[in-house]
Ligand SMILES: CCCCCCCC/C=C\CCCCCCCC(=O)SCCNC(=O)CCNC(=O)[C@H](O)C(C)(C)COP(=O)(O)OP(=O)(O)OC[C@H]1O[C@@H](n2cnc3c(N)ncnc32)[C@H](O)[C@@H]1OP(=O)(O)O
């Protein structure tokens with residue numbers, strides 16, 4: 001009995017204590033919930049902590065609320081470009097030219113990406129040049145360039161020969177592709193090999209790369225080419241000025257093309273092909289004159 005009497009108040013005490021504990025827990029939970037619902041800024045305003053590091057972090061978070069996020073900024077930049085590009089296109093001829101050239105290079109890089117797997121089937125092979133040629137022929141229509149070719153019949157149908165041509169701009173590629181004979185590969189500066197997909201496409205098509213700064217190396221490459229010319233029935237296209245020359249005149253010719261013709265002289269005469277008008281303006285007509293072969297042999 002006494003035992004029973006003693007336990008009753010103790011149980012009541014325990015229940016009371018438990019309730020008190022629960023109430024405290026609920027109040028703490030409510031406070032935490034409220035704190036979570038507050039924004040970081042409110043929180044940072046609210047309770048200044050003792051740690052300066054935590055305070056600095058809080059200030060940082062508060063400041064970030066002013067940053068509108070990446071997408072509005074990107075949208076703003078896009079709208080700015082949308083306004084700026086047409087303005088530059090119509091107001092500045094040099095900007096217009098720059099955009100056209102940028103598209104030209106970008107388009108070639110893109111086409112090269114498409115060409116690479118097709119060319120890769122054959123590996124490095126001069127026949128791949130046909131594929132590149134076909135894929136590049138439409139570019140003149142994009143720019144409204146009309147190409148007029150004269151004297152194409154001067155290219156012999158089968159024998160190996162060296163074609164020499166002046167070089168005014170990277171757009172000469174378009175003219176070259178108009179008249180490029182079968183199994184004909186250009187000689188290009190080595191740097192072109194590193195022009196991304198275009199470099200790889202050129203390599204697959206058998207373009208011959210020379211290092212213009214190392215004359216000795218370039219000469220030995222050209223000597224190998226002379227052998228290939230004879231043994232594998234190929235023609236070579238050389239820009240003997242060795243670089244682009246925009247100002248209409250001709251630079252002194254480098255000698256490699258002529259040594260090449262002499263070294264392979266059992267068959268090749270030199271063909272001369274001069275683009276009469278620059279395509280550098282990216283509009284208008286382009287005349288491509290193919291002259292009869294030079295009579296001299298080395
Ligand atoms: C579906 C889409 C796919 C898209 C992909 C894109 C498609 C694209 C397709 C296709 C693209 C094709 C790429 C387009 C266009 C590229 C154009 C360029 O990159 S133009 C730059 C490179 N071209 C040259 O440089 C000309 C060749 N250069 C020469 O022949 C030079 O002569 C060279 C480099 C060999 C040496 O040049 P030196 O600057 O040192 O000057 P020197 O006076 O010519 O020669 C020095 C001495 O060496 C002798 N020498 C030269 N060559 C010799 C030789 N073969 N044998 C023996 N001696 C030689 C010369 O006789 C001279 O000696 P003594 O002064 O006469 O005693």
Ligand SMILES: CCCCCCCC/C=C\CCCCCCCC(=O)OC[C@@H](O)COP(=O)(O)O
Nearest residue numbers: 105108109169170173194195196198242243244
């Ligand atoms: C991931 C790498 C990206 C690299 C981007 C490179 C951009 C170039 C893009 C496309 C290449 C277009 C191929 C054009 C072929 C015409 C080559 C040409 O005409 O080269 C100039 C050369 O004859 C004389 O060079 P210099 O006048 O001495 O200078």
